[in-house]
Amino acid sequence: MSVFHEQRICVKSCVKIGNSVTETFEMLKIAFREEAMCRTQMYEWWKRFKEGRTSVHVDPRLGQPSTSKTEDNVAKVCEVIRSNRCLTVREVAEEVSISKTVCHEILTKNLGMHRIAAKFVPRLLMDDQKLNQVDMSQELLDRANDDDNFLKNIITGDETWVYGYDVETKVHSSQWVSKTSPRPKKSHQVHSHVKVMLTVFFDSEGVVHFEFLPQGQTVNKEYYLEVMQRLLEAVRKKNLMRGGRIDGCSNMTTRPHIHRSLSVTSWPNTRRLSFHSLCTLQISHQLTSFGF
Numbered sequence: 001m002s003v004f005h006e007q008r009i010c011v012k013s014c015v016k017i018g019n020s021v022t023e024t025f026e027m028l029k030i031a032f033r034e035e036a037m038c039r040t041q042m043y044e045w046w047k048r049f050k051e052g053r054t055s056v057h058v059d060p061r062l063g064q065p066s067t068s069k070t071e072d073n074v075a076k077v078c079e080v081i082r083s084n085r086c087l088t089v090r091e092v093a094e095e096v097s098i099s100k101t102v103c104h105e106i107l108t109k110n111l112g113m114h115r116i117a118a119k120f121v122p123r124l125l126m127d128d129q130k131l132n133q134v135d136m137s138q139e140l141l142d143r144a145n146d147d148d149n150f151l152k153n154i155i156t157g158d159e160t161w162v163y164g165y166d167v168e169t170k171v172h173s174s175q176w177v178s179k180t181s182p183r184p185k186k187s188h189q190v191h192s193h194v195k196v197m198l199t200v201f202f203d204s205e206g207v208v209h210f211e212f213l214p215q216g217q218t219v220n221k222e223y224y225l226e227v228m229q230r231l232l233e234a235v236r237k238k239n240l241m242r243g244g245r246i247d248g249c250s251n252m253t254t255r256p257h258i259h260r261s262l263s264v265t266s267w268p269n270t271r272r273l274s275f276h277s278l279c280t281l282q283i284s285h286q287l288t289s290f291g292f
Contacts, residue, residue, distance in 0.1 A: 164194030
């Protein structure tokens with residue numbers, strides 16, 4: 001028997017012997033102390049018993065029954081959401097015929113799911129391309145385990161757009177003014193009129209070769225063949241300085257047909273690796289200062 005159930009019995013007894021509301025409340029505070037119900041709640045029950053109520057039990061609540069979160073409904077919600085993971089809580093609740101609150105609780109607590117936005121990627125790979133990535137990644141992993149200098153002999157590249165902005169900050173543009181002078185204004189940074197593509201090739205030690213795309217130049221396979229030839233010359237100069245060799249070269253971000261144009265003949269006595277997963281090395285310093 002709960003404490004509130006006992007208090008309701010006591011209130012009913014006080015009403016029967018003719019105690020007033022104040023007398024009944026004072027007796028409850030003496031008997032139950034901190035666990036005594038508040039005066040408003042006690043008065044509601046005192047009034048009900050005064051009007052002839054006999055039951056001391058709480059009436060069942062109206063609305064959606066608590067049995068709506070059953071195992072069958074959990075299974076139905078799981079089936080509906082797996083058929084279409086873009087459905088909202090309201091749409092799933094209408095499909096299963098339950099309330100949105102119960103549906104949200106089933107999704108988050110029972111199924112342990114949460115809603116996230118899709119990640120944008122350059123393109124979605126086909127199954128054979130995914131398998132090719134797995135094979136090449138395993139081959140690269142095996143070669144890296146067999147040769148401690150494998151990662152040191154890899155050159156990879158990337159492109160980025162370089163913009164030219166006014167680097168003046170708010171501190172640089174501050175002025176001395178009097179108390180009556182208006183505050184100086186400075187417009188927000190606008191889009192740059194200078195925009196050029198920077199191509200960078202780097203290895204584990206840093207940048208090997210970089211160049212900017214000439215104005216009016218179209219990026220095609222012929223242009224990339226010229227870039228690769230200039231890169232090859234830079235690699236040869238670097239090898240002469242450190243007495244090493246390069247096992248392969250590829251660009252990880254350009255389109256596949258460009259890479260097919262860069263045949264093995266461009267790299268004598270080398271083995272061309274897959275452009276999908278050549279290397280996981282990334283350049284750690286910013287390249288926004290080149291040429292500006």
